[in-house]
Structure formats: C-alpha cells, structure tokens
Amino acid sequence: MHDAFKGDPLSKRALITGITGQDGSYLAEHLLGEGYRVWGLVRGQDSPRKPWIRPLLKDIGLVQGDLLDQKSLTTAIDQVQPDEVYNLGAISYVPLSWKQPQITAEVTGLGVLRLLEAMRTVLGATGNGPRHQDMRFYQASSSEMFGKVREEPQNELTGFHPRSPYAVAKTYGHYITQNYRESFGMHCVSGILFNHESPRRGPEFVTRKITLGVARIKLGLDDHLRLGNLEARRDWGFAGDYVRAMHLMVRSDTPKDYVIGTGRTHSVRDVVETAFAAAGLDWRAHVLVDQDLIRPAEVDTLRADSTLARRELGWQARVGFEELVRMMVESDLRSVAQAKSGSPDVEGLFGAVS
Numbered sequence: 001m002h003d004a005f006k007g008d009p010l011s012k013r014a015l016i017t018g019i020t021g022q023d024g025s026y027l028a029e030h031l032l033g034e035g036y037r038v039w040g041l042v043r044g045q046d047s048p049r050k051p052w053i054r055p056l057l058k059d060i061g062l063v064q065g066d067l068l069d070q071k072s073l074t075t076a077i078d079q080v081q082p083d084e085v086y087n088l089g090a091i092s093y094v095p096l097s098w099k100q101p102q103i104t105a106e107v108t109g110l111g112v113l114r115l116l117e118a119m120r121t122v123l124g125a126t127g128n129g130p131r132h133q134d135m136r137f138y139q140a141s142s143s144e145m146f147g148k149v150r151e152e153p154q155n156e157l158t159g160f161h162p163r164s165p166y167a168v169a170k171t172y173g174h175y176i177t178q179n180y181r182e183s184f185g186m187h188c189v190s191g192i193l194f195n196h197e198s199p200r201r202g203p204e205f206v207t208r209k210i211t212l213g214v215a216r217i218k219l220g221l222d223d224h225l226r227l228g229n230l231e232a233r234r235d236w237g238f239a240g241d242y243v244r245a246m247h248l249m250v251r252s253d254t255p256k257d258y259v260i261g262t263g264r265t266h267s268v269r270d271v272v273e274t275a276f277a278a279a280g281l282d283w284r285a286h287v288l289v290d291q292d293l294i295r296p297a298e299v300d301t302l303r304a305d306s307t308l309a310r311r312e313l314g315w316q317a318r319v320g321f322e323e324l325v326r327m328m329v330e331s332d333l334r335s336v337a338q339a340k341s342g343s344p345d346v347e348g349l350f351g352a353v354s
C-alpha cells in the first residue's frame with residue numbers, strides 16, 4: 001500500500017472504490033480540499049491509467065482490491081482503517097449490462113455486499129481504528145432504479161422499476177445498504193444520483209460521445225456521429241457538483257438516502273443541438289440514428305426532485321445544462337486538437353492510455 005502522504009495524521013481517512021472513474025477523481029479532489037487523507041482502491045496489476053488520476057497520485061494512497069474479491073476488500077479496509085468508505089466502483093455502462101448481466105450483478109450488486117461485510121467484520125473484529133458503527137459508508141445508487149417510472153419528478157418516495165441488468169444490480173446494492181443500516185446500526189447512506197457529466201466522463205456515455213464527436217467533426221477527423229434514441233430524456237448535471245452532495249450526505253448525522261439532480265430534464269436531441277451549436281455546426285448534417293444503438297428496454301424520461309437534499313443538506317446544483325455542454329465541447333476541442341498535433345497524453349480520446 002502506498003501511504004497517503006499529505007495531510008494531518010489526525011485528519012479523517014476516506015477510502016474510495018472506483019477512484020479511476022469520473023466521480024472518483026472529483027471526489028478525491030473534493031475530500032483533499034476538505035483536509036482528508038484519501039486512499040483509492042485499484043484493481044488489476046496496472047497502476048491507474050486514467051490521465052486525470054495521475055496528478056492526484058502524489059496526494060492520495062492506493063490499495064489493491066477488487067469488488068469481486070472479498071479477501072482483498074477485507075485487507076484494504078484493514079490497512080486503511082477509514083472513517084468513510086465511498087463505493088463508486090461498478091460496471092456502470094448500461095448497454096454492457098445486457099451483454100454481461102452476470103458479471104454486472106457480481107460487481108455492481110454483490111460488490112456492495114462484499115464491501116459492507118468487509119467493513120462490518122474487520123472493524124468489528126479488530127477493535128483498532130473506528131468501530132463499524134462509527135464508520136460511514138456511501139453507496140452510489142442511481143436514478144436508473146426508477147426506470148419505467150410513472151411519477152414525475154422522482155424523489156425518495158418514488159417506487160423503483162429497473163429496466164436493465166445494471167439497474168437491477170444497483171437496486172440490490174441500494175436495498176442491501178439500507179438493510180445493513182437497519183440490521184447492524186451502520187452509518188450507511190445511498191445517494192440516488194441522476195446523470196452527471198464532465199470532461200472526464202467516459203466516451204461511451206452519450207454526452208461525452210456527442211461532445212467528442214463534435215470536436216472530431218469540427219477538426220476534420222470525422223464526418224458523422226452515430227447515435228441511438230434521440231428522444232430519451234435525462235436530468236443532466238455536473239459531476240463536480242454531485243461529489244459535494246456525496247460528502248454532505250455522509251457527514252450528515254442522520255444516515256438516510258437522498259435524490260440528487262438538477263430538477264430539469266432534456267432530451268438527447270437537446271444535447272446534440274446544444275453541442276453542435278457550441279462548435280458552430282449544424283447537427284442535421286452530421287448525426288445518423290443507428291438502430292443497433294437502441295436499447296432492449298429504454299428509460300424514457302427522468303427528472304429529479306431534490307427538495308430533501310436542498311432542505312436538509314443545503315445542496316443545490318451550481319452548473320446548468322448549457323454551461324455543462326459548452327464546458328465539455330470546449331474541453332474536447334482542446335484535447336482533440338492536442339491529439340491531432342501529436343500530444344500523446346490526452347483524456348480518453350482514443351481509448352485507455354497505457
């Protein structure tokens with residue numbers, strides 16, 4: 001294990017799974033800014049490959065572990081003795097979950113149970129560091145659990161109707177988190193987060209696919225962009241705002257679950273129009289609808305009612321839809337231009353950087 005070198009040894013200790021993902025890096029930056037000592041769980045034999053993690057490596061520690069492997073999680077918790085555990089690790093790409101439903105259930109669903117068990121048994125047993133009742137746990141739940149919803153907007157009381165193996169796995173993770181809170185008195189919370197995006201979003205997700213596509217078309221590398229359902233509607237916010245909500249939830253003395261979103265909904269078509277316009281392009285000349293990208297079961301529309309989070313946590317989204325899309329287009333225009341000019345280290349443009 002690397003040590004988390006920076007920070008007062010008496011400061012709070014946080015362990016983040018999914019550190020190499022979009023939210024992991026923003027959350028690590030946020031917690032470091034709050035004076036935490038931060039460790040990230042990394043799997044496999046490689047050091048983190050995501051470019052945005054590299055600048056963080058001097059400020060955070062890394063521990064080996066995999067949500068598929070109980071022993072590695074127990075060891076990680078034992079080594080770090082965290083005050084707070086943030087479970088962001090998951091197979092998070094919805095279409096992949098139809099192709100690999102079993103591994104999705106294992107990582108995204110049962111992985112939550114394994115981590116909770118690691119916390120409960122290690123900290124309960126050793127008596128070193130925080131007791132398991134004092135440790136705090138954050139589970140990355142998802143608006144995808146609402147799925148084929150009839151009520152709009154969705155809040156903490158809205159029922160679930162998951163529409164993909166991913167959403168079913170997340171629903172299991174949500175309920176097992178609630179169950180460990182109720183069964184063992186653990187300080188566990190789930191954030192039911194609606195879609196949140198950023199220049200660090202994986203290029204397979206629709207917003208980043210669009211902004212990267214716009215940049216590549218603008219700079220002459222592509223002519224067309226293939227998309228699926230343009231009519232799906234989502235409540236899209238900025239990831240940097242949402243990691244603040246995770247931390248506020250965990251710090252709140254009464255553990256409970258919160259819905260986090262902007263309260264505004266837009267279609268994929270709106271993202272397309274806004275992104276192409278931001279680069280001075282007419283989307284109609286470049287976008288093709290590809291039937292192969294239509295999902296077996298779609299989530300048609302989502303919109304968050306975050307009244308509870310606003311009232312009890314004082315949380316509110318700061319970045320609006322147009323600003324978010326513009327931010328992503330501008331970032332991709334810069335990074336595609338750099339890549340074109342031969343710079344080797346560009347965020348997620350041509351797959352993983354090795």
Ligand code: NDP
Pocket residue numbers: 017018019020021022023024043065066067068087088089090091092093107140141142143192193194195196197202
């Ligand atoms: P990403 O897909 O960007 O990151 C997923 C992370 O999970 C990566 O760090 C990946 O590591 C890690 N991971 C995958 N498999 C395993 C495994 N077997 N063991 C340990 N870690 C693993 O996701 P986001 O950052 O966008 O999202 C963070 C979390 O929030 C996810 O759980 C997601 O489902 C959930 N969520 C996201 C929302 C969003 O809009 N972004 C909305 C609601 C919920 P590696 O680099 O090694 O593959």
Ligand code: GDR
Pocket residue numbers: 092093094141142143144193194195196204205206207209226227228229230232233234268293295298299
């Ligand atoms: P989502 O995000 O499934 O909501 O899950 P994604 O960006 O993949 O899809 C959003 C909507 O866009 C439509 N769509 C396309 N999607 C992709 N990926 N690619 C396309 O070409 C395309 N064309 C249209 C989709 O059909 C869908 O309706 C994200 C993930 O981060 C989850 O992990 C998280 O839990 C939820 O957000 C909240």
